[in-house]
Amino acid sequence: MIEPAKKPARRKVELDPRFASYKGVWVFIENERGAVHPVSWELLGEGRKLADVLGVELAGVVMGPPGEATRGFCAEAFHHGADFCYLVQDEVLRDYRNEPYTKGLTDLVNACQPEILLLGATTLGRDLAGSVATTLATGLTADCTELAIDPESRCLAATRPTFGGSLLCTIMTQRHRPQMATVRPRVMAMPDRDSSRSGRIVEHPLGMVESSIVTKVLEYLPDNRQDQPQLVYADIIVAGGRGLKKPENFHRVWDLARVLGAEVGASRPVVQAGWVELDRQVGQSGKTVRPKLYIAAGISGAVQHRVGMQDSDVIIAINNDPNAPIFDFAHYGIVGNAMQILPALTEAFRAHLAQARKVG
Amino acid sequence: MHSVVCIKQVPDSAQIRVHPVTNTIMRQGVPAIINPYDLFALEQALRLKDRFGGTVTVVTMGPPQAEVALRKALSFGADEAILVSDRAFAGADTLATSCALASTIRQIRKNMPVDIVFTGKQTIDGDTAQVGPGIARRLDLQLLTYVSRILEVDHGARQIRVERRAEGGVQVLRTALPCLITMLEGTNEMRFGTMADMFRAARAELKVWDRLAAGIEDPSLVGLKGSPTVVGKVFAPKPRALRAEMIETATQEPKDLAVTLLAKLFTQHPRIERELARRAV
Structure with a gap:
C-alpha cells in the first residue's frame, strides 16, 4: 500500500510534543502454546543495538496465561539482551486472540510510552501489529530487512524492499510514537545467549474478563511438522530458479538436496509457475532463510530473492549469465548450465561425503 | 448476507523491471491486475452469496484507472462496485x-448493513498485511486474519465459525457478525464469470466516490497528510565488498568445475564439510 514514488524525497518534520516523553526500545516476545517464537530473540539482539545507540533501556513485553512458563520467558528475554520485562498475565491470554492482545499491548504502550516497538512479522505479529498501530494512530513498517537509528533525527530508519522487491527504501515515522516495525524470522541474527544476565519484571494487569471477549477459540489443530518443509530454520538449502527451464528439470535440485540432507527452496518465478509449492519460496514474498550453506541454481538474484537469503553463511551460485546479480553477493560462482552443473555437483558431493564418512 | 470486498489494483510485480543503470522502475507496459490475494477474498464472498443470497459489494481506493479492476470483479459476479478516488488520497x-x-x-x-468485510491477506506490491487489521480496528469489527476455511455462518444467531492459520497450527474460532476476514491464499479458485455478468460488468455505471462522498470531512486524515510513515530514499542494494570467487577450470567441464568448487569450499569452510558429513545419507 506504500507508494514511495508519489512522495517527496523527504519532509523535515518535528516530533509532536505529545510524544516527547516516549523513551526506550521494546520487543514483543511472541509466545504461543508454551513456546517463544525464535524471531523474538532475534529482535532482542537487534533491539539491543538500537537501545545502545540511543542510550536507553531495552524491554521485552511478555503476555500470556498466568504461570511459571510465562514468567520464565522473561528470564529468557534477559539472557537474550533485555534490561527488563513487562509481564501481562491473564487467563484470557492463553490462546492468541486479536482483541485481548491488542488491548493489552495498546494499554501498556499508552501507560509506559516506548519510542520503538518491534514485533516479529509472523501471522501473530502481523495481526497484532496492524491492530495496535491503528489504535495508536502511529506508523508501522512491515517486513524490515534493516533497522538503524538516523543520527540526525534519532528516528528509527526502517529499510524494506519496495516495488515488488526490486529496490529498497528507508521509512521513518517522524511525528508519532512509538515507531513500530515488524521483522521476519531469520532476517536478524540470533544473539548469543548469556545466562548470567538478569533483569527486573514489571507486572501490568490486563483488565479484561472472558465474557467481554467476542471471539472464542474452539479448537487448535497443531500442524504435522513432518508434512511441511522446514525451510526457515534449515542449515543447508538447495534452491532452483527459472534457469532450470522446465519443471521436469527441477528434480536435479531435489537430487542434490537428498545427497546433502538439505531442504529445497525456489525462487518466485518457478513457484508462480507452479513447479514447486508455495512453502518453498525464498524471498521477500516467501521465506527468509540464513542457512550455513545456500546453493542457488539458475537463480539470477533479483532483490526480492536476495533479501530472503543474503545472510546465508556461504552462498554458491550457478548461473549461465556471468553478469547475473547473484554473483555480486554469492561467495562462490560457477558460470554454466545449471542442468549440467547440478548433477556434477551431486556426484562430487556424494563421492566426497562417502569418503569423508569412511575416514571420519 | 451483505459482504464488502476490498480489492487493490496492483502492477503485475512479476513483470516489473528496474533500469540497470538508473535504478528507476520501468513502469511502461507493466499490466495492472487485481491483487491476486484479493481474488481469494472475492471468491469466498461470492460463495457465501451462492449459499445465502444477498449482495457482494467491491470497493477499491485508487486512481480513475482502477475502475478496470472493479469491472473485472463485477464480471466474476460481484453486484456493486465503488471506486474511492480523490487526489487527497x-x-x-x-x-x-x-x-x-x-x-x-x-x-x-x-x-x-454489512455482515462481513473481506480483504486479501496482503497485497503483492506493499506486502504489509496491515490494511485489513486497520479497517477492522476502525470499524470495531472482530478481526479474523489468515482464514483458510469458513465452517459455518449462522445468520440468525449472527455467528460465524472459521479455521484460521496460526504459526504452528490451525485455530478454530467462533465470533460474532459483523466481522472482517482476511482470506489465506490457495483456499479457493476464482470462478469464470457468466456471459451475463461480463456484459453487465462492461456496461455498469460505477460509483465513484470522492473524499466527501466517502464521508471524510478532515483531509488531514488521508493521503500523504494522514500518513505517519515517511518514505525516504529508494535505492538498490549495495554489492558485497567482494564479488563471488568464480570457479574456473581449463576444461570448464561440469565435473571438473564441481570437484574444484568442493575442494575450495571444504578447504576454506571445514565447518561445512563436517556439517555435511554428519547429516548426509
Whole structure:
C-alpha cells in the first residue's frame, strides 16, 4: 500500500510534543502454546543495538496465561539482551486472540510510552501489529530487512524492499510514537545467549474478563511438522530458479538436496509457475532463510530473492549469465548450465561425503 | 448476507523491471491486475452469496484507472462496485488507507448493513498485511486474519465459525457478525464469470466516490497528510565488498568445475564439510 514514488524525497518534520516523553526500545516476545517464537530473540539482539545507540533501556513485553512458563520467558528475554520485562498475565491470554492482545499491548504502550516497538512479522505479529498501530494512530513498517537509528533525527530508519522487491527504501515515522516495525524470522541474527544476565519484571494487569471477549477459540489443530518443509530454520538449502527451464528439470535440485540432507527452496518465478509449492519460496514474498550453506541454481538474484537469503553463511551460485546479480553477493560462482552443473555437483558431493564418512 | 470486498489494483510485480543503470522502475507496459490475494477474498464472498443470497459489494481506493479492476470483479459476479478516488488520497500509507476504506464502508452500511468485510491477506506490491487489521480496528469489527476455511455462518444467531492459520497450527474460532476476514491464499479458485455478468460488468455505471462522498470531512486524515510513515530514499542494494570467487577450470567441464568448487569450499569452510558429513545419507 506504500507508494514511495508519489512522495517527496523527504519532509523535515518535528516530533509532536505529545510524544516527547516516549523513551526506550521494546520487543514483543511472541509466545504461543508454551513456546517463544525464535524471531523474538532475534529482535532482542537487534533491539539491543538500537537501545545502545540511543542510550536507553531495552524491554521485552511478555503476555500470556498466568504461570511459571510465562514468567520464565522473561528470564529468557534477559539472557537474550533485555534490561527488563513487562509481564501481562491473564487467563484470557492463553490462546492468541486479536482483541485481548491488542488491548493489552495498546494499554501498556499508552501507560509506559516506548519510542520503538518491534514485533516479529509472523501471522501473530502481523495481526497484532496492524491492530495496535491503528489504535495508536502511529506508523508501522512491515517486513524490515534493516533497522538503524538516523543520527540526525534519532528516528528509527526502517529499510524494506519496495516495488515488488526490486529496490529498497528507508521509512521513518517522524511525528508519532512509538515507531513500530515488524521483522521476519531469520532476517536478524540470533544473539548469543548469556545466562548470567538478569533483569527486573514489571507486572501490568490486563483488565479484561472472558465474557467481554467476542471471539472464542474452539479448537487448535497443531500442524504435522513432518508434512511441511522446514525451510526457515534449515542449515543447508538447495534452491532452483527459472534457469532450470522446465519443471521436469527441477528434480536435479531435489537430487542434490537428498545427497546433502538439505531442504529445497525456489525462487518466485518457478513457484508462480507452479513447479514447486508455495512453502518453498525464498524471498521477500516467501521465506527468509540464513542457512550455513545456500546453493542457488539458475537463480539470477533479483532483490526480492536476495533479501530472503543474503545472510546465508556461504552462498554458491550457478548461473549461465556471468553478469547475473547473484554473483555480486554469492561467495562462490560457477558460470554454466545449471542442468549440467547440478548433477556434477551431486556426484562430487556424494563421492566426497562417502569418503569423508569412511575416514571420519 | 451483505459482504464488502476490498480489492487493490496492483502492477503485475512479476513483470516489473528496474533500469540497470538508473535504478528507476520501468513502469511502461507493466499490466495492472487485481491483487491476486484479493481474488481469494472475492471468491469466498461470492460463495457465501451462492449459499445465502444477498449482495457482494467491491470497493477499491485508487486512481480513475482502477475502475478496470472493479469491472473485472463485477464480471466474476460481484453486484456493486465503488471506486474511492480523490487526489487527497494520493501517497497514503497503510494507516491513511485504512482510514479512507473504513470511512467508505461506514457510508455503505448506512444504506445496507454489512455482515462481513473481506480483504486479501496482503497485497503483492506493499506486502504489509496491515490494511485489513486497520479497517477492522476502525470499524470495531472482530478481526479474523489468515482464514483458510469458513465452517459455518449462522445468520440468525449472527455467528460465524472459521479455521484460521496460526504459526504452528490451525485455530478454530467462533465470533460474532459483523466481522472482517482476511482470506489465506490457495483456499479457493476464482470462478469464470457468466456471459451475463461480463456484459453487465462492461456496461455498469460505477460509483465513484470522492473524499466527501466517502464521508471524510478532515483531509488531514488521508493521503500523504494522514500518513505517519515517511518514505525516504529508494535505492538498490549495495554489492558485497567482494564479488563471488568464480570457479574456473581449463576444461570448464561440469565435473571438473564441481570437484574444484568442493575442494575450495571444504578447504576454506571445514565447518561445512563436517556439517555435511554428519547429516548426509
